[in-house]
Amino acid sequence: MNGKAATRGEAHLSARTRLERGRTALGPALELVHTGRAPTRAVLTAELGVTRATAGAVAAELEALGLIRIDAKPSAAAGSQGRPSHRLSVAETGPVALAAQVHADGFRAALVGLGGRIVATAPGCETIDADPAQVLGSVIEAGAQLLRETGRRCVGAGLAVPSAVAEPEGTALNPLHLAWPAGAQVREIFADCVRNAGIEGPAFTGNDVNLAALAEHRHGAGRGARDLLCVATGHRGVGGALVLDGRLHTGSSGLALEVGHLTVHPEGRPCYCGSRGCLDVETDPLAFLTAVGVEPGPEGLLVQARALLAERYADPAVRIAAEALIDRLGLGLAGLVNILNPDRIILGGLHRSLLEADHERLCAVVADRSLWGRSGGVPILACTLDHNSLVGAAELAWQPVLDDPLGALG
Amino acid sequence: MNGKAATRGEAHLSARTRLERGRTALGPALELVHTGRAPTRAVLTAELGVTRATAGAVAAELEALGLIRIDAKPSAAAGSQGRPSHRLSVAETGPVALAAQVHADGFRAALVGLGGRIVATAPGCETIDADPAQVLGSVIEAGAQLLRETGRRCVGAGLAVPSAVAEPEGTALNPLHLAWPAGAQVREIFADCVRNAGIEGPAFTGNDVNLAALAEHRHGAGRGARDLLCVATGHRGVGGALVLDGRLHTGSSGLALEVGHLTVHPEGRPCYCGSRGCLDVETDPLAFLTAVGVEPGPEGLLVQARALLAERYADPAVRIAAEALIDRLGLGLAGLVNILNPDRIILGGLHRSLLEADHERLCAVVADRSLWGRSGGVPILACTLDHNSLVGAAELAWQPVLDDPLGALG
DNA sequence: GTGGTTTTGTTTAGTAGCGGCACAAACTCA
DNA sequence: TGAGTTTGTGCCGCTACTAAACAAAACCAC
Structure with a gap:
């Protein structure tokens, strides 16, 4: 076509907008509820530093996304004046993250909701195969089973391994006391397993101590x-x-x-x-x-x-x-x-x-x-959390949602 | 008055908007020019991930603030097609930061413009008094003299000291080979000196190696x-x-x-x-x-x-x-x-x-x-920069401008 | 030269997120 | 029964951006 047609649809989207757009208050708001720091819209207003109008709109949007719940009945805090506020909480039937952990004694799978709450767990296996693909396939199968049983939407999957995980390749450098080969492509293998099991959302892999620290920071002693x-x-x-x-x-x-x-x-x-x-x-x-x-x-x-x-x-x-x-x-x-x-x-x-x-x-x-x-x-x-590595693995999967709820779920 | 009057002027500003407002692309754009990564508006467009319209408007605003210069004549890069672009550069007569450094052999003062360019230096003293207030007063006096001579606007002052600086008090814990008392309130003393000398803008203090690293990161080997x-x-x-x-x-x-x-x-x-x-x-x-x-x-x-x-x-x-x-x-x-x-x-x-x-x-x-x-x-x-601690001290003073040019200068 | 292509810059219109404000609602206290 | 206090909502407007069309300034091929 002509010059105009060439100009049309310019690849402005290629260097994908580094200045985040969309409701920028949505992510921070969800994170506050997620970490238990925003019990009501009033404190959400204060914590975000926005107007009540905005905080209300943001909360409504998060509720519409099925991520949080706003109590229908107001509940007054003891010894407080003024109009009582409606409590905000994590949606009980909202989406979950699939969390998996591999360690020397076996593996575990669980579904973890917002707030770091473990919704369901699969009985862990007690032995570990020498083939990562085998093991991760089994964990994911257990996780997929949990998803089928509960029927909940999945935002993604996270895996905790007892090894340093090299970036950006995602290889396990020193799988401690697993019979796995050093340098196994755990991230890729895990992502394949997740994809093959038909599980929605991205897959992430991290070191177990790192993930434990992340979980403790958000929901525990940290x-x-x-x-x-x-x-x-x-x-x-x-x-x-x-x-x-x-x-x-x-x-x-x-x-x-x-x-x-x-x-x-x-x-x-x-x-x-x-x-x-x-x-x-x-x-x-x-x-x-x-x-x-x-x-x-x-x-x-x-x-x-x-x-x-x-x-x-x-x-x-x-x-x-x-x-x-x-x-x-x-x-x-x-x-x-x-x-x-x-x-x-x-x-x-x-x-x-x-x-x-x-x-x-x-x-x-x-x-x-x-x-x-x-x-x-x-x-x-x-440490104060049970299964903190598992919860941390879930945090990885939740992160995109916390960063941009609309983009990740909308 | 009545209820309305009470509601009026609510203290929404108290928990000062954590979601930054204003032109959010202004800061990143200035930083790109500052670190030499945006020679033209075209690459600014790409680096920021915004439209050409926005990049143009942002550049115009930075020029209006006297921070950058947009060449009047376009200059074509060798071997390039298309319309040549106008070069962006740091404004040559724009504002400067007042940088000061104290070390075992004496002190130094300088004016540092955007881009980490040292605009003027004062001949350093070769001895150091045992009283921090005395020394910092002298440095600031030298700096104020430079400001008077050049007549340039000052965005703030930064000081590099050969000591760990404790936060948030700003005390020098181990002033190496200075006769200063350990635990001297250097940040406060320096801020007082800056204020007393009638120098505009905030005052900052940091460890010399930290500041050297900062300078090298922005303008040197880092x-x-x-x-x-x-x-x-x-x-x-x-x-x-x-x-x-x-x-x-x-x-x-x-x-x-x-x-x-x-x-x-x-x-x-x-x-x-x-x-x-x-x-x-x-x-x-x-x-x-x-x-x-x-x-x-x-x-x-x-x-x-x-x-x-x-x-x-x-x-x-x-x-x-x-x-x-x-x-x-x-x-x-x-x-x-x-x-x-x-x-x-x-x-x-x-x-x-x-x-x-x-x-x-x-x-x-x-x-x-x-x-x-x-x-x-x-x-x-x-290291590749001369006087990197001095340049780093200036970076501290420039930081508020880089974060929010309009808010810091407007 | 002429015309087409490529890249850069500008203008105009439209949109989305948030602030400001007025009002309403729901409680406590006197 | 108000008066004061805190929370929630509807409406308007501002502003920083995008989208899209236009314009400008170089190149190349003929």
Whole structure:
């Protein structure tokens, strides 16, 4: 055609508008309800910094999308004046995210609604095949079954794996205690499984400790933190995660917070990384059992170590070993505090048990060995959510909806 | 009055609109010109992802604000078809930021325009008084003089200090080699000086290495990096900084990236932090001079160490000492890579000289000792900007304008 | 030269999200 | 029974954008 026709339909959409359009208040509003920070439209108004008219319109739109519920009857807060407000809550029959987790002992699948509430779970398998495609196919099958049973809409799927996940390829670099090949294309395999099962929405994959940190930040002990550091140990090794301004910091290639090789005991045992006395080999369950002089039993290292700590802390041998681990963990955390300067630290796995065994000692070590910790000190808390990695996996799938509810669901 | 009057003027403005209003494309557009990524309106259109109409309007508005210049005559790029575009550039007579720097050898003041261009400098003083108010008063006086001479509008002032700056108080915790008291309220003192001198705009204070990293990210070797790690040494001690998504990451209380106490030599010399073999005492200029067996001279440790490295690298004693420092620096950087996973590392001070002395060796150590570095490795570069701390201090003052040009200047 | 193509800039009209405002509703307290 | 207080809604207008047509300034082929 002519020049006009050529101009027509110009590819302005190619460099897809980086200035987000659409109701920009919709996402933040949903996030506030999602994280339980907006019980009513009145506080939504205040939190968003918009007019009541806007907050009302936004809430109505979220309700129309089937994401939140606005109580029909107003409910007055005790001892408050003025017109009572209608409570906002997560829609009970709204969409869900399909969450999956693979770990050394098996796998799990669940449906997770807004607010991080686990809606349904599938009984987990206890063994793990050496073929990722096999395992992920089974998890997704279990998840698909849950979706069929509940009949709920799915916004997407998330997977938590006990491995560093390299970006942007999505490969599992060190699948801990899984018989999986290092470098398996877990993200791609998982996405294929999701697609093949006919499940709607995008698929995401992340490291389990990262996802646990994300879940704790939104729904658990990390709520309200701006710079949240999470450190946890499973059976072997130590994982870390950092949540900055509500977003997971995974580094440029997804490999940040590999905290296991901080030196916490210069004369300590050799580590496979070539150094010695690393956090990894000095503070994991095996290190604890070895220090106490107990043979690993069949129940799993973490379970065994926790039981030992809980039941025999009065035993001097146990106590001395625990204190040594606490001191080394504290040294590692202090190093991280010097580098990251978080405003809260959350511990999981055996580290959580060590914290609970002697909170004061751990805090003292961290405060003493971090440069500026003396004046104040970082709060150190235990994880509070059950299945936090699973909930975190769901958060990944929910994220596009939280960012742009209309775009993701409309 | 009545109910209506009470409703009138409701304090919606109190929780000041968190959803930014106003021309939201104005800030990003200015930032693109500022960082040299938008030479014409056409690329501005593409980079912002808006229509040509919007990009044109935004550019016109920035020109009207006196911030950028749009060439009257179009200039065709070589070998390009179509209508030639008008070049966009930073306004040559536009506003400036007042930048100040205090260091062990004295202080400096300068005016810095958009684009990080130093417009005017004041001859620096060579000695530093023990009273911060005295010193900062003198710097600001020098800066005010520059403003009077050039007659340019001032958007604000920024100060770089060789100390960790605690948030939110703005106190200098460890003013290295200044006779200042630890914990001096530098931010407040500086703001007072700026106000008293009758200088327009807000005042900011930051750590010099942080500000150097910020400047390098916007105008130097760090351009385009998403996760930029910067490590530098002055005369004594080591400083670090991290720029994430274009913003300085200073941690929850401004004390992040205190990287000096990573263990890089378990059997090394004792450090004042209580440990031994810290990066701080193993890789700074004094460590190098000591390793070579040279007495510190009067010219300053950094200058002396650099000269030694440049002029006598053939000398086996110098070379062996340098290689030991390189290995330890590499070990420290590897630790940081494991934790932060940056996509680029920039080195300053003596570390830069060590990098230039044996680039290959340093990269090899970092790749070998970082967990995933073997496959690829992080690019390690030298600082490229002169006076990067000074330019970074100006960036602080420019930031409000970059965020909201109309709000800051209109 | 002439005409067609490509890229850039501008004008005009239309739209969507939000602020401002008035009003209404639902409670407490005196 | 009001008066005060807080919450929710309808309406109008502003503004920053998009969409689309037009205009301008270069190139090329003939």
